[in-house]
Amino acid sequence: MTPPPLTDLPISLLTTDDLRHCADLSEDRGWPREDHKWGLLLAAGDAYGVKAPDGEGLAAACVVTRYGPSLAEPDLAALGMVLVAERYARRGLGRRLMTHVCDEVLTGIPLTLHATPYGRPLYEDLGFDTTGRAEMLVGTFRPAGDGPVPDDEAVRPATSRDIPAIIRLDTEVFGTDRTHLITRLPAFADRLLVIEDDQGELVGYAAMWPNMRTHVVGPLIARDAVGAQALVTALAATTDRPLRTDVDVRHEGLLAWLKERGLESVAFNAVMTRDIPHLPGDWTRRWAPLTVAAG
Numbered sequence: 001m002t003p004p005p006l007t008d009l010p011i012s013l014l015t016t017d018d019l020r021h022c023a024d025l026s027e028d029r030g031w032p033r034e035d036h037k038w039g040l041l042l043a044a045g046d047a048y049g050v051k052a053p054d055g056e057g058l059a060a061a062c063v064v065t066r067y068g069p070s071l072a073e074p075d076l077a078a079l080g081m082v083l084v085a086e087r088y089a090r091r092g093l094g095r096r097l098m099t100h101v102c103d104e105v106l107t108g109i110p111l112t113l114h115a116t117p118y119g120r121p122l123y124e125d126l127g128f129d130t131t132g133r134a135e136m137l138v139g140t141f142r143p144a145g146d147g148p149v150p151d152d153e154a155v156r157p158a159t160s161r162d163i164p165a166i167i168r169l170d171t172e173v174f175g176t177d178r179t180h181l182i183t184r185l186p187a188f189a190d191r192l193l194v195i196e197d198d199q200g201e202l203v204g205y206a207a208m209w210p211n212m213r214t215h216v217v218g219p220l221i222a223r224d225a226v227g228a229q230a231l232v233t234a235l236a237a238t239t240d241r242p243l244r245t246d247v248d249v250r251h252e253g254l255l256a257w258l259k260e261r262g263l264e265s266v267a268f269n270a271v272m273t274r275d276i277p278h279l280p281g282d283w284t285r286r287w288a289p290l291t292v293a294a295g
């Protein structure tokens with residue numbers, strides 16, 4: 001019997017039980033396994049996949065993270081971790097999966113994603129426009145003196161009592177509610193810090209979470225570059241691992257400072273949107289995402 005074309009295979013909703021197969025798929029495409037990140041994305045979002053017809057795990061997968069007061073009717077959805085197993089690549093499966101997710105599952109919902117140069121043509125065909133750019137940096141952070149903590153602000157570890165204020169600030173800066181993601185940060189991240197002004201008002205926060213051999217800095221939210229630098233400096237002081245972060249290229253000062261401190265540019269991704277002219281919120285205070293996979 002002739003097997004059905006790949007594009008006719010059913011697309012199913014994945015669960016946390018599929019984490020190993022998702023990580024296997026990452027590894028198959030030469031990415032790190034990123035089990036820890038996959039665990040968060042599968043718990044906080046929805047993943048869609050195609051089971052491999054040879055019975056060996058997944059042929060393709062992607063993750064959708066919804067944002068807004070109602071996740072059933074989100075204000076925004078981010079797409080990420082779009083992967084097709086190498087043995088099934090270039091046979092239309094990625095396009096089939098993304099068309100299903102964008103045009104059937106998420107019809108009428110504003111969408112965003114970070115695209116590699118390889119994936120960008122497909123997303124343009126699906127109606128996405130490039131509305132920004134992010135630079136990935138990786139390296140061992142070298143502190144300078146006592147760091148750039150301003151006189152009227154203080155960096156400290158977050159506590160459970162800070163979570164409501166973090167959510168309020170995050171909603172204002174990100175432009176829509178992502179409580180279901182932010183409330184997972186204390187368990188997901190190795191460090192969660194806040195920065196306050198001299199009146200005790202929380203004006204920024206940052207997390208650092210483990211990803212294979214690195215620690216990822218993100219989210220990184222602060223009212224100015226000095227605050228962002230202070231949070232990064234404080235996080236870096238607590239780890240011996242190289243840091244990784246993805247910074248909006250409009251933040252030229254922070255990018256230059258990170259490179260002076262030892263991080264190196266390794267890649268650029270296009271920030272793309274569909275059915276929305278640009279990302280909501282205040283980009284001037286949004287320095288780095290939790291992960292590009294979640295927008």
